[in-house]
Amino acid sequence: MFLAIDANFRLRNRMTSNHYKSPTLGDGWAYLVPRAAYEEHILRYVNQEEMSSCSGFAAMFLANLKNVKGLRVSGVGGICCGRHRVWRANGLGDLQRGERYCNMDFIFWSTVHGEEYLCIVVSYDIACQWSWNFWSRMDDIDPSIRVKYGEGQIMFLVPKFHLRAHQASCQADYSFNYAPGVGHTHGEVVEEGWAQSNKAAGQTKEMGPGTRAMTLDDIFGFANWRTIENLDNVLGKRLLNAIKLFDEHYVDFNNFHAGLIVNVGETVLAEWDDMVKAWDNDHTELCPYTMEEDGDEGTHFKDMELKLARQEHSRLASGLPGHPSSLCVFVVEGIMLGEVQRGIELFITVNKYMIPTQDLELQRRRTNLLKCITHFRNLQCLLMPRLADVISEEDMERIENSDNEKPEQIKLFLPSECGTRSARIRACVGELPDVESQLREAEALDALQGVRDGLRARTGSSRFKMQNVMGQVGNTRASGILRQIDLRIHARKIRYRLARDVLLRLRGHGDWEQSIRELKDADWELKEGTTDDPDYIDAVRVEYCKSKACLDRSKEEVQLLCEELRRMMEYSLWKAEWWLSRRLGGEGMLSIGESVTAELADGLNSYALQQVSIMKNRHDHLDKTWTPLIEHAKKVLNRAPDISTLSFELKDKERSDADAQRAETEV
Structure with a gap:
């Protein structure tokens, strides 16, 4: 059972x-939890504060930051x-004062307490916080929950998009990519659901409590109907893609595995497999998906960003005057924009003769970059108010009249680009140059780690x-993989050199150059890992475990989709059988049948038989359409030799016939 949990602060x-x-009318009969029991539970936690979060997402704090009077x-x-x-039935509940444990605990209990599952996978953007003391809080609501499921039968994970903003300690423990049995589930579907219901936020905000509750039940009921009506097509398309992806991962992993047996x-390899099994059973064991010493690429930069924040x-908090905007956020945004600019330039260099698809991707990347630069300029006016006093008229002309057709060539003018130290102090507010200096040092260390990881990956790939x-x-195919690795190494090399040059301008020569040295081509081309290098072995182990996890998730996705269909x-x-039993005179309908007229009984029975026909026809359609694909998927999973090619024509039921999209897919 997969559950996605989230809070929405627009439905006020x-x-x-x-x-x-x-x-x-019908309190607790549909999607909202029963009001009386819910309010009785909430009154026990009047003074409970909102949940803290290790992530950088601030949505959960908006309820306290904004005016909620009235x-x-x-x-x-x-x-x-x-x-x-x-x-879910009884899966919605009103929040009185932000996103608190007492609210979310009761909503979770309401939707699962009357059912039994072998395992529940919970996706929550703050699962790392909510899972703490979860069982003791459930004991306060209903002790039978612990008896029914046990602590090992509920798995807490963070949605894939939200996980990136969490601390390094959460990245592996709460990742869908490394959790057994979840397939390619990403956990973000609840956000898609809010996008539909938020269209009614303005109307329901002014309604009375009863009218609003019944309106929300209708809205979410209609959303469910639309989802279920087209669900077979959605699952079928996913299965087609999952089969192809599994086949690719199976071939790649087995080739990789064969090469590692030699190396x-x-x-x-058996030790690494045991390491994965031990970590799956107990996350306090050594994590096989991260390197023991250096950590993942990007750790230094994230740690420095957290320190500055x-x-x-x-x-x-100490009462000192603040700045118009965050210094750290401004510099980080500038560094990221520079990285995006270099990425676009590299994309253009690699793809000199673009096809329409590549040209479209380039235009989209340029448009997004231009929007970000516009936002960056607004922050720059606040944090670098005297920039015009320290740069030339020609450079100021570049800022005011930038070449918007090629935003990757626009100069950003961070503090390091303002000339001398006195000019930087004059142009910037506060310690902005020092903030950039610290972040650039972290950026250089991360880029250097990226170069090392890339060289190790290239060594293993070349040998294989x-x-x-x-x-x-x-x-x-192997040459294409090596080319992509070389491009990543080149991008990280450029980033390291750029970060070091900026540090040299900001700090001048000093002791820092002992750890961040000048990187020459001769240095990084010759120092490739060997099988006697512990760092190389550690990097290969991480790559092997991640590749195996990728294959396992692909296989699980195919299995899950087959079972869902x-x-x-x-x-x-x-x-169909249920509707058949709803005929008057049938099992459970005997007493009702005695109190109705013959005409009404005939009408009710006709309706029940119509529903029987609809459900049987639906079964026949599903069986005819998807059973061949399910059998084909099983053959692919078992690597059967007699696999034939299947062709499918899929139609999206959510669109009209005139706008229906048909896709012929072969697997």
């Missing part, structure tokens, strides 16, 4: 009426299926190519 409600004037409800907490975006030996917070790859097709067929048959 003003205190314009009361429950006496605007009662709820609001009955500051938002809504919701739970939906983590794979199909189907809203490091089967004993070492805490310094700014301490400054404001020479020892195992034969034929034109294999060599072409099979269950859709079984559900259609069960629903």
